[in-house]
Amino acid sequence: DIQLTQSPSTLPASLGERVTISCRASQSISNSLNWYQQKPDGTVKRLIYSTSTLESGVPSRFSGSGSGTDYSLSISSLESEDFAMYYCLQYATYLWTFGGGTKLELK
Amino acid sequence: QVQLTESGPGLVHPSETLSLTCTVSGFSLTGYSVYWVRQPSGKGLEWMGRMRYNGDTSYNSALKSRLSISRDTSKNQVFLKMNSLQTDDTGTYYCTRGLGYWGQGVMVTVSS
Numbered sequence: 001d002i003q004l005t006q007s008p009s010t011l012p013a014s015l016g017e018r019v020t021i022s023c024r025a026s027q028s029i030s031n032s033l034n035w036y037q038q039k040p041d042g043t044v045k046r047l048i049y050s051t052s053t054l055e056s057g058v059p060s061r062f063s064g065s066g067s068g069t070d071y072s073l074s075i076s077s078l079e080s081e082d083f084a085m086y087y088c089l090q091y092a093t094y095l096w097t098f099g100g101g102t103k104l105e106l107k
Numbered sequence: 108q109v110q111l112t113e114s115g116p117g118l119v120h121p122s123e124t125l126s127l128t129c130t131v132s133g134f135s136l137t138g139y140s141v142y143w144v145r146q147p148s149g150k151g152l153e154w155m156g157r158m159r160y161n162g163d164t165s166y167n168s169a170l171k172s173r174l175s176i177s178r179d180t181s182k183n184q185v186f187l188k189m190n191s192l193q194t195d196d197t198g199t200y201y202c203t204r205g206l207g208y209w210g211q212g213v214m215v216t217v218s219s
Contacts, residue, residue, distance in 0.1 A: 001168055034206065038152070042199055044144075044209045055207075087152050089206065094165055096206075098144075101151040 002026050002090055006099035012107040017078050021102045023088035025069045032092035035064055035073045038085040038101075047086075048073065078104075109133040111141070111202050111210035118216050119192050125215060129185040129202030136160065136178055139204050141185045143176060146212075147198040155200075158185050192217045 003026040013019045023033065031051040038044045046055050048064040051071060061076040075082055083106050088099040115127035129141060136158070143155040156166040158176045166174050175188045185202060199212040 036152070036206075042146075042212050044152070044201065044203075044212075046207050049207070085151075089152075089154070091206075095168060096142075096154045098152045098154055 001095050002029060002093055002097055004088055004090055004097055004099035006086075006088060006102050008102060009100065010103045010105060012105050013078055014107045015078055015080065019075050019078060019104065021073045021086055021088075021104075023066075023071045023073070023099050025071070025090055025092075028068045029071075029090045029092035031067060032090055033064075033066065033071050034089045034091070035062075036087045036089065037082075038087065040084070075104075109204060109208045111204060111208060113200060113202050113210045113213035115200075115213050115215065117214060118218060119196075120219055121193055121217055123192055124188060124190045125192050125196070127187040127200055127202075127213060127215075129187070129210065131183050131185070131202075131204070134204065136180045136183060136185065141178075142203045142206055143185075143187050144201045144203060144206075144209075145198055146201070147195060150198070155187070194218065 005024045007022045033051050035048040047058050047062050052064045063074050086102045110132045112130045119125050140157050140159045142157045145153050156176050158178050164176050173190050178185045194217050197217045199214050201212045203209045
């Protein structure tokens, strides 16, 4: 199975700051990567699919990029509602896997 | 409007079988795949398996020996059964459509 390694596991940041979360795959996943946000109440929302396509309704401060084995999620200017857990997911192979998650917390 | 709602027992005893139901509306199970994802307490999201639109299933390698996913298209329901439950199976279980639309999740506690 493909393994996804997210970093950092915890990211302290301030309002208005730009942040980047990394997701590295154990083998090439050919841009078959989504990003998800999970709020403290458990609600999960897809932010980005196919590496860089923004889900409808998601603010444009979110962006995704990458290729091969290395992918990233960036938030250009943090707002209070952005402090949450973030997960990457690969769907390149028959069996899908999530990254371990990144907790974006207020510094 | 796409909706998915998980239901099942909140408490399961160790070694017993977990049975969950995902009831969907706003789409047909013969047109879209439904996935199960769980979040063990204090841990990250884990992809469990899927019921494809054509009735095929696939499972996480680590859970395959304990897991079964089935459906009843006439009732718009997808079922998850997992046997030999242990305390580290405690957590929240979600069903999703294509991993784009998510249910709210159902909390399952494994305890004697």
